[in-house]
Amino acid sequence: MKKIGSHGSKSISELLREMEEKYNLSDPLREAALKERWNAIMGPLISNHTQNLKFKEGKLSIFIDNAPLKAELSMRLEEIKNLINTELGADTVREVYIR
Numbered sequence: 001m002k003k004i005g006s007h008g009s010k011s012i013s014e015l016l017r018e019m020e021e022k023y024n025l026s027d028p029l030r031e032a033a034l035k036e037r038w039n040a041i042m043g044p045l046i047s048n049h050t051q052n053l054k055f056k057e058g059k060l061s062i063f064i065d066n067a068p069l070k071a072e073l074s075m076r077l078e079e080i081k082n083l084i085n086t087e088l089g090a091d092t093v094r095e096v097y098i099r
Contacts, residue, residue, distance in 0.1 A: 030092055031055035034084065041087050058094035074098045
């Protein structure tokens with residue numbers, strides 16, 4: 001374990017980033033952030049029909065309970081990806097699936 005002191009000290013954000021990498025927390029943290037902001041990103045209509053979100057290795061699966069809405073969202077995958085990446089940071093989501 002590295003000693004943190006006045007020489008060679010690390011910021012809290014650096015330590016958190018190292019822990020995120022060491023314990024493979026990136027996907028769970030991003031999924032939690034996405035779920036927390038989903039209503040703000042997509043709006044209440046889509047949010048109310050979203051049953052679940054799953055995020056793993058850059059792939060987002062969105063589970064929708066309304067067939068017409070599911071069809072509409074399936075045609076807007078690139079737009080959804082761009083909205084999410086704008087909110088959470090570039091290249092967070094590489095692929096979007098509507099289920």
